[in-house]
Amino acid sequence: MTAHDRRVGAATLKRLRLSRGWSLADTARSLIDTASRLGQPFGSSLASVQRSVARWESATAPILPGERYQLLLAHLYARSSDGQHSLGPGSDFAELLGALAHLGESERQLHELRALLLRTATDAGGGLLALLGPTTQHAMHEALADPTCIDEELLAGIRTAVADVNHQVGSIPFVRLQLLLAPIVESCRRLLTAAVPPPLLPELRSIAAQAYTLAGRFAFETRDDGASRALYTAATDTAGRIGDPWQRAVVHMSHALVTLYSTPGIESARTLVDAAVRDARAGTSITVRGRAHALQAEIAARAGARQHAQAALSLAWYDMDGDRDGDPSSSSFSPAHLRGFDGLCELYVGDPAVAHAAFARSAQALTKPRERVQRAIVTTDQALARIRLGDPHAATELLHDCIDGASSTGGRVATIRLHRARQELRPWRTEGFVADLDDHLIDALGR
Template sequence: MDDRAAGAAALKRLRKRRGLSLAGLARALIDTAQSLHQPPLPVVASVQRSVARWEAARPTMPDERYQLLLAHHYTHTPSGDIALGAGSDFAEYLQALGLLGESEKRTAELRTHVLRTATDAGGSMLALLAPSLHANLAAALADPSHTDEQTLAGLASVVADVNREVGSLPMVRLQLLLAPAVEAARRLLAGPIPLEVAAPLRRVAVAGMTLAGRLSFETRDDAASHALYGEATREAGLLKEPWRQAGVHMSHALVTLYSVQGLERARLLVDQAVRAARTGESTLMRARAHALQAELAARASLERQAQTALGLAWYDMDADHTTDPAPTSFSPGHLSGFEGVCELYIGDPAAAHDRFARSAAALTAPREQVQRAIVTTDQALARIRLGEPQAAAELLNECVAAASSTGGRVPALRLRRARQELRPWRREDWAADLDDHLMDVLGA
């Protein structure tokens, strides 16, 4: 069976699993369009013919409107709950679209749209957990000795799914989706869990608490953020995997840099990250730690230390990462951004601008949009220092939407700082336009 036939078979299987005839699914899609306040679909017979074509021996692809309606239909279980995680009908539906030839970009867009709608409606906070695992998790929470590998894999998938949506969904919505998984991991760790699941559970907890710490910072709850990073640090310290400790320290250092005046507390955390990363298995995490160390040295005008740390970062970046346990943790595109920051503070603004441009061009994935906005605001600062304030304002206008759509705190802070450097030109029309844009979108 080729992929398209497999995709058609999957759509038919989903329909029949719901006990729906072709006409029954047609009526369900008509009702879904009405509930979403979309223009009405054609009569049942016409929609039914479309459904049949999607499941035919030589199937057609549902168009974008029907893709969206099917997504909303399969988001809900027959009992009315929302289920989007691995093993759900929705996940199987997206896989079917992929087999029919739909792009990964489009299926990711559908997933993000449905997640946004689910959190708009106050949907189930365990929507990202596979339906089959709800009972397993309930049993484990009632008696942690029943915690099994399947339940841990489900919690890990929730954390990974939320992390994947950073940059696509507002931070406050991601908090809503992540909180139950973090609380579940916390409660299980406090119980008498089987020895063989202790380390895997602790890894899930560290990843979830670290991400939750960042999301709390992004939503301006610094006290909760600090507490979550403290938990993540303690749990990571019980694992014999120093690179995980380094990851927690670096994330904590970045939020500390923006939530506390002065560099000292952030520098201490970065130094801890470097020490942990040097004994860890991830050269990419080590490269990231050295890059962050270089940025803090540059901000403190310590040129020699900054250049040394950058050199070490590139040395680790150029190593073989085939077996790296954190293969997506850092990239040359990210490192170019750190180089740009160092040039901005202790070097040549023209070189900084070029490195920021290179970094922004490389950061194209949805997960990288927050970082791309940060890099582009820094690129605007370089333009100001090159005597090109109007060009800087054009770059800043590009960043406003990204900062607004995610609710990211760091892009917003960087935008305001860059705008302050444009004060000498505040009477220019283009500067007034930027101020209006910032006020309309960010309220600042």
């Protein structure tokens, strides 16, 4: 951080304080009261806390607030003047995160701070209001009352809110993400049945399809398969009205994955994957095409069709190695994800040693918070490869980490894969390391 950056951060903190009409002493008292409310009372005096506030805002040598103070500031500024949670663009909370970034805080710490406050918002029953900035909140209320008021700025705000929820996968349990997304889904439904200006319909449909797809996955993860199917049906219909087939391919792929784990056999999932491949090939997103081919390879491998699986994998790598600059999809699918599919195909119709190496490379690269769920799945598959290589003890060491990951997010797929790996440990069920694993499974997942 440069000296200029730090001065910008300090000035932002000062502006936030003054916008609330607080003196340095007022801010110090608010921080002390917040700490007490959170069960973390200060041992410092009012004067000491006040001096800390002044140092953060110094025009000459500002300092970054410590982690404890950052948490308290976050709780202060996460609520608007009317007491409602407001974490979206333009909110005081967003301004606070910007100030902390200018003062030198890491992106990872700021992500964790934001995730923590989103948990707080869901505890309090917050949803849409917590994710939309003040201006967008007002515009949404007007649009729901009079759809002719909808404009591109409001749509951009809703899209940002959907992306925000998606970005929190891996940081916040699925049941909380479902709470955050539900008001957005309902708002999209209402707007799509209203007299929205025709030029804005394609963008609204695109946003709605993404929201329905995400909600369908969350319903699956929280074991509401009926709601999940209805949401995927709505997403498929809405995406089919957009114009570019790759967006419907995204819906088909997500639907295929949940179908694979909620419906016996693989035929229903295969039908969806084949539809995804057709749409992806007709669409303009190379990334989506690569992911569709990867899923096609997995389905083929599960069916024991080695040549078909290898051919689909080759197509996926051809897509992912191509020029994807300007790709219209915001998908996070990457070569690290594709290596996991390499491993799956080897696990089902190839060499478990090659599968193990592919899973290890994939897991090592999946380090972002958003990739935590996928990392748990890939690592569980890596453990399965170790079992098939005759090293069950080493496999259980990996599975302990996977249990913690599945427990923190509530991921259904990771949990299902964990139990399948446990079934393959039956020959060693009397061993102490398997008993320890069972205890961990029961403690963390209740089964």
